[in-house]
Amino acid sequence: MMVLAMKRELQNPTEEEVIDYVNGNLCRCTxxxxxxxxIHKYLNT
Structure with missing residues (x-):
């Protein structure tokens, strides 16, 4: 859901913007x- 919101808000997000969006929502262990x-594959579709 947050990636959909990011795609709607940002036309071409930077790597830092993508990480800011996922920070706190995904486990960092990976x-x-x-x-x-x-995420990048989805954003480029």
């Missing part, structure tokens, strides 16, 4: 690598 790949 380093966000898989999640960031999926």
């Amino acid at each position: 380093g966000y690598k898989g999640q960031l790949r999926a």
